[in-house]
Amino acid sequence: MKHRTLSSHAALLFFTQALAGHVYAAANDASVDGIVTDSLGKPIANASVVVQTATGTSAGATKTDASGRFSVHNVAPGTYAIVVTARGFASGSSVATTSAGKESSVTLALTTSDAIDVQVSAKRLDQARNGLSPETGSSVYRITDSDIKNMPQGESTPLNQVLLQAPGVAQDSYGQVHVRGEHANLQYRINGIMIPEPITGFGQSFDTRIIDQVDLLTGALPAQYGLRTAGIVDIKTKSGEDGNGGTLDTYGGSHGTAQTSGNVYGTKGALTYFFSGSAGVNDLGIEAPTSNGSPLHDHTRQGDAFGYMSYLINPLTRVSVVFGTSSNQFQLPNTPGLQPQFTLAGQPGFNSANLNETQSELTQFATVALQGTNGDKLDYQLSYFSRYTRTQFNGDPIGDLIFNGVASQDFRSNWANGVQGDTTYRLNSSHTLRAGVYFEQDSAVANDSVSVFQTNPDGTQSTFQPNTINSASTTIGRLFGVYVQDEWKLSDKLILNYGLRFDMMNEVVNANQLSPRIGLVYKATPSTTLHAGYARYFTPPPLELLAPTTVAQFNNTTNQSASPQNSPVQPERSNYYDVGVTQRVNSAITVGVDAYYKQATDLLDEGQFGTALINTPFNYASGHDYGVELTANYKDDRFSAYVNLALSHATGENIVSGQFNFAPDELAYIASHNVNLDHDQLLTGSAGIAYTYARTTYTADDVFGSGLRSGFANTDHVPFYTVLNLAVIHHFQAPLIGKFDGRVVVVNLFNRTYELRDGTGIGVGAAQFGPTRAFYAGLTKYF
Numbered sequence: 001m002k003h004r005t006l007s008s009h010a011a012l013l014f015f016t017q018a019l020a021g022h023v024y025a026a027a028n029d030a031s032v033d034g035i036v037t038d039s040l041g042k043p044i045a046n047a048s049v050v051v052q053t054a055t056g057t058s059a060g061a062t063k064t065d066a067s068g069r070f071s072v073h074n075v076a077p078g079t080y081a082i083v084v085t086a087r088g089f090a091s092g093s094s095v096a097t098t099s100a101g102k103e104s105s106v107t108l109a110l111t112t113s114d115a116i117d118v119q120v121s122a123k124r125l126d127q128a129r130n131g132l133s134p135e136t137g138s139s140v141y142r143i144t145d146s147d148i149k150n151m152p153q154g155e156s157t158p159l160n161q162v163l164l165q166a167p168g169v170a171q172d173s174y175g176q177v178h179v180r181g182e183h184a185n186l187q188y189r190i191n192g193i194m195i196p197e198p199i200t201g202f203g204q205s206f207d208t209r210i211i212d213q214v215d216l217l218t219g220a221l222p223a224q225y226g227l228r229t230a231g232i233v234d235i236k237t238k239s240g241e242d243g244n245g246g247t248l249d250t251y252g253g254s255h256g257t258a259q260t261s262g263n264v265y266g267t268k269g270a271l272t273y274f275f276s277g278s279a280g281v282n283d284l285g286i287e288a289p290t291s292n293g294s295p296l297h298d299h300t301r302q303g304d305a306f307g308y309m310s311y312l313i314n315p316l317t318r319v320s321v322v323f324g325t326s327s328n329q330f331q332l333p334n335t336p337g338l339q340p341q342f343t344l345a346g347q348p349g350f351n352s353a354n355l356n357e358t359q360s361e362l363t364q365f366a367t368v369a370l371q372g373t374n375g376d377k378l379d380y381q382l383s384y385f386s387r388y389t390r391t392q393f394n395g396d397p398i399g400d401l402i403f404n405g406v407a408s409q410d411f412r413s414n415w416a417n418g419v420q421g422d423t424t425y426r427l428n429s430s431h432t433l434r435a436g437v438y439f440e441q442d443s444a445v446a447n448d449s450v451s452v453f454q455t456n457p458d459g460t461q462s463t464f465q466p467n468t469i470n471s472a473s474t475t476i477g478r479l480f481g482v483y484v485q486d487e488w489k490l491s492d493k494l495i496l497n498y499g500l501r502f503d504m505m506n507e508v509v510n511a512n513q514l515s516p517r518i519g520l521v522y523k524a525t526p527s528t529t530l531h532a533g534y535a536r537y538f539t540p541p542p543l544e545l546l547a548p549t550t551v552a553q554f555n556n557t558t559n560q561s562a563s564p565q566n567s568p569v570q571p572e573r574s575n576y577y578d579v580g581v582t583q584r585v586n587s588a589i590t591v592g593v594d595a596y597y598k599q600a601t602d603l604l605d606e607g608q609f610g611t612a613l614i615n616t617p618f619n620y621a622s623g624h625d626y627g628v629e630l631t632a633n634y635k636d637d638r639f640s641a642y643v644n645l646a647l648s649h650a651t652g653e654n655i656v657s658g659q660f661n662f663a664p665d666e667l668a669y670i671a672s673h674n675v676n677l678d679h680d681q682l683l684t685g686s687a688g689i690a691y692t693y694a695r696t697t698y699t700a701d702d703v704f705g706s707g708l709r710s711g712f713a714n715t716d717h718v719p720f721y722t723v724l725n726l727a728v729i730h731h732f733q734a735p736l737i738g739k740f741d742g743r744v745v746v747v748n749l750f751n752r753t754y755e756l757r758d759g760t761g762i763g764v765g766a767a768q769f770g771p772t773r774a775f776y777a778g779l780t781k782y783f
Helices: 006-018 114-131 145-149 159-163 399-404 664-672
Strands: 030-038 048-052 058-063 069-075 078-085 092-098 103-110 138-144 169-171 177-179 186-190 193-195 211-219 231-237 245-253 257-268 271-282 300-314 317-331 358-373 378-394 406-426 431-452 467-489 494-506 510-525 528-539 572-584 589-607 616-635 639-655 683-693 696-705 721-734 738-747 755-758 767-769 774-782
Touching: 030 048, 030 078, 030 092, 048 069, 058 069, 078 103, 092 103, 138 145, 138 528, 138 572, 145 211, 159 169, 159 177, 159 211, 169 683, 169 696, 193 358, 193 378, 211 528, 211 572, 211 589, 399 406, 639 664
Parallel strands: 030 103, 186 231
Antiparallel strands: 030 069, 048 058, 048 078, 078 092, 138 211, 169 177, 186 193, 211 231, 245 257, 245 774, 257 271, 271 300, 300 317, 317 358, 358 378, 378 406, 406 431, 431 467, 467 494, 494 510, 510 528, 528 572, 572 589, 589 616, 616 639, 639 683, 683 696, 696 721, 721 738, 738 774, 755 767
16 A cells, blocks of 8 residues: 655645745636545545645635535635545645636545554454354343443443443342342353453453443343353453544542543554553442441452453454453441450450451453454454452451451452354355354362351350361363354344354363254334244353362351251253344334243352352252343434333242251241242333533433342342432533543432342341442543
């Protein structure tokens, strides 16, 4: 590809200066017209045209029309340089000499710039990558970068709260979210590559600022999606494909919140890059156990970094590298006024407001992918991924013994490595074949140091001096999956996607399953689309949360289990059915309804059974999960609105693993009753609006729910809650400073006290209250 060099521009300027003596004053009745095209002769619209004198001043300017033509009138007779610039093209210039009463005509052909070549090739490869991930038969809720920026907290909104704006997503404590009545079981993908779950809530391990678009896929998923299947959180990251730039952001306010973040992105030759980082502190790191809005001992420091680089080997092939890290340190909030339950030698008393429990969390991940297409029939992506995660809980060595009879230090880590391959082959106009393979190996480490008191046969404390019991283990686990599927276009209106998936696990237990998948999409009218599907699912328990436990080692201590039984956790096997319809009312309004039913064997659930914020998985012998979702969206140039409403019911019967975590009366009740799962919420909803007038955007969103389960065997639920957030965003364009945004935010406008957990229910730790009314402000500078 040829470009004009600086020397050619210099020569042109010298030439015009040499002819400057021939410019003479006359009536301004000369003109310059012409046409601007690309290197193939196609007209370029909206190109900037400047007529320059020998001294470099402008004698006139205009833009080309849709046919690439331009005309500049009232130009004094003389010789001029005609300089043309257009987005995505290298600048061009020519020389024109005008005479009184005559038109001077020029033709300029611009060549595309390197940046636009990279952009076009990258978008071609992005489309190929999207072709590797069909949505046939499943439900998809899409949230774009502009949607996120229009949320009250904008890109400072944590990812888990972004997902709460999708239908059927319920919030829980510690940043957890539950989709369609399932506990976690979410699969996160970055640019089509699956990232294994970390030990802690994954919603806090990604900074929302890296997202260009996030899709939540639910329902009867195609065969390429295995393992975690409650929902696929498919993140397309930002890149530098659209040009060079960056942002610097500061955000803060109530609860001691102060956060700084920034990113830089661009294209240099065949290399595209995007780097982002943030760091912040606040005094509400974990939901408060009290409702007063000022939790004790709840300071947190959090930081993360992210990088994306891609290199175009040729227009049809690229290699990309993605890496990220998230480091969080938490104080665990205290409940004042607790009464001591045990006696520790040398400690006559202890104020529960002064407990000092902390937890640190680290997650790091990286992927390397080779992606290509032949531009016609074949697309492929081959990738390697690695993820390291660790959590360290440090209990209060004195206070925990006095109040709980147990003080522990718990360490968990997991290092996962694997490969993923996906291919698409368009056999003909009717059949698109897809196939792929997935392999992952995990190394999970668990080290616990637990101080306890000895007890009498009746369970009372027998000594005031604690003793410490240590345990350590390393578990190796492997997951393997392979799939093949066909997307069959039966007609212009009907598409059938069918396939098979085989999954195998070699972890604490060995198991495998062959899973059929089938999905139909029927476009009844240009505005009405129906879908239906069936999927057989195989879900292994999360190895990063499994720690071999010797129940007997704590017999006759204050940490003795209520039940001696501890059967190993099994993979969940389920049948999933989904049907829905989407109706586009007009160009701005879309509505939809979706219903689902899931029947599971060895249904997986998780609970917090100790003071550490680490969940433990267990199985119900059987379970059912069903519900219906309603959604409506409106969007035009200035105004957007959405509302989602979901009804859900999720139950399980008979706990068949990890029984030692449960009291005998609760185990007996659950053995003969279908009980609500602790994360089951009958009614879940979200809504939001955004309106832009001139340079100001007014935005609001709301999440609400009937309350998660509580009480003995989850027979009750916490009260209904609703949280309304507002913001005003002004887009400034100031002299010298340039472009920047200012934002003022109110969280929980009506200061409603809402309780996520009350400290009761299956596998529920302390009570958890959402934040009271809070005020924030932020500035974002664009470069």
